[in-house]
Amino acid sequence: MTQMNMVQAITDALRLEMRRDPRVVVLGEDVGKVGGVFRVTQGLYDEFGEDRVIDTPLSEGGIIGAAIGMALYGLVPVPEIQFSDFIFPAYDQIVSELAKMRYRSGGEYVSKLVIRTPVGGGIRGGLYHSQSPESLFIHVSGLKVVCPSTPEDAKGLLLSAIRDPDPVLFFEPKRIYRASKGDVPEGDYTVPIGKARIAREGDDVTVLAWGAMLYEAMAAAEQASEQGVEAEIVDLRTLWPVDIDTIVESVKKTGRVVVVHEAPRTCGFGAELVSLVTERAFLHLEAPPVRVTGFDTPFPYTLEMDYLPLAHRILPALLETAKF
């Protein structure tokens, strides 16, 4: 075990897999010599050279389109999109090509690649450096979507993602890139895609969270505990395919569910989670499901801490749901 933050854990995973598998290449804006704007690819250029750690032009559509082609020819590209806010020039490639390749070719071709991209607010970045677009990708059939909240999970999930037979979007919560520290196993290990983690046990209300908001949910749960409400927190880790069994099991125990996410509420992933829970645990519910989310507006520069569903907004939702 080594103490690492999430940036170091992700770098570690990339390095390990590039040493192990010569098909793996990294490409993106400033990922080479500079080592990426968040320094996630630092050191890779020196170790693996410019054929495997590729500085690209500013061209998200080109980066993802080319990565899809590389993957069709048997490489395993791990492109970086500098901020998930800048993924949209590549949205067409992702939706029309990447997600549909297996289906369109009758299963003959699969573009398996991993798109890494920082996500979420908390750095005062305003509307173009803060968004959480996960539901726009979950909605597209054919993609897997991952968002870790700890360094250990980040490394293990990234290794799983790179070895997964399908394309994976790997969202990295930038607010906790360096703030989240923890023991990370050395060497090779994987955390399975599609498995949630119970981050805190409790009997009174289930909280579904991921990424940076996991920590806000944990903080709110500690405060709720002082008032006699014990929250069970499920860290989804993989958003799609979601681990519905773990979620439903928890909700059957607590009878109550609160979903927390940074993205706007309408058609956010919370809407899908609430539907799934309602379909499968309707008779166990003792309170209406609640969503604590960003607003249905662009992500603001100044009012960021109001927009984010921080602990002070989660706490009343926990207490009210528990008492309903």
Add this chain to the structure above:
Amino acid sequence: MADSNVLERLYRQMLLIRRLEEEAARAYAQGKIGGFLHLYIGQEAVGVGAIAALQPDDYVVTTYRDHGIAIAKGMSPRAMMAELYGKVTGCSKGLGGSMHMFDAEHHMLGGHGIIGAHIPLAAGAAFASKYRKDKRVTLCFFGDGAASIQGFHEGISLAALWKLPIVFVCENNEYSMGTPLSRTISVDDISKKAAGYGIPGWQFRGEDFEEVQAQIGKAVAQARETSMPSLLEVRTYRYRGHSMSDPGKYRTPEEVEEHKKKDPIAIGKQKLVTAGYDEAKLKGIAESVEAEVADAIRFAEESPEPELSLLEPTTYDGPFAS
């Protein structure tokens, strides 16, 4: 020989932009400005010279490195600084920040944070001018990095096809974030791409605002009189990092110092000296600039933050889910 009033006005504008940004950098270091702050320091002659070639009701559209261009287009330093501070008196009500300099009164159609996205949009504005026969020209700025993204090609292709009154100005400062141009593009002069669209294009250096004004002036005249778009590459250099969080280790101090020898502000000052300005007169200009900068800072510091209730009605007309 240019009119010394014009020289003074443009020199003062460059100095104002420089000093506003230096103070913004200080406020950023103090945590009063957050997020991303991309400074124009070193490139002032491009925006100031180019906009001096326009009529007041012509349109300007630019990227996120937009403070200098907004000021040159007429935005008040107060509205700019208050936006950086995230105050409700800012040009975007404090909800946008540094990359969102909009000013309808002065036909400033925004700073745009998504690279390349604004280029087709500028073509659309030029289309509207042609449609209305109002003889306005649109000036569209972007960086060298933008020449690799779809919006660049789509926007210029449409403008060329429809013969729109627009001038595309690529501010080539040799770097796209931390990566030099030589590693990200296959040509050494972005204006060469004009040939592919069948429009004129040429390249020039951008340290001398009079030179910039003259070169852009030619392109603006073509756009206004014959509705012929063009693609110009202006060679320039930013003295600071890409944004405040970039220490700029990918360049040597010698390289930066070499460029600082061609500082547009120093060149502007020399022009005034040649035109007969003495120390006292130059000091007077500097003092009036300092007063305006101090006023903008004071205004930004004293202004209130936006209220939460502003978010939804600023997003769209409604209604909102409760």
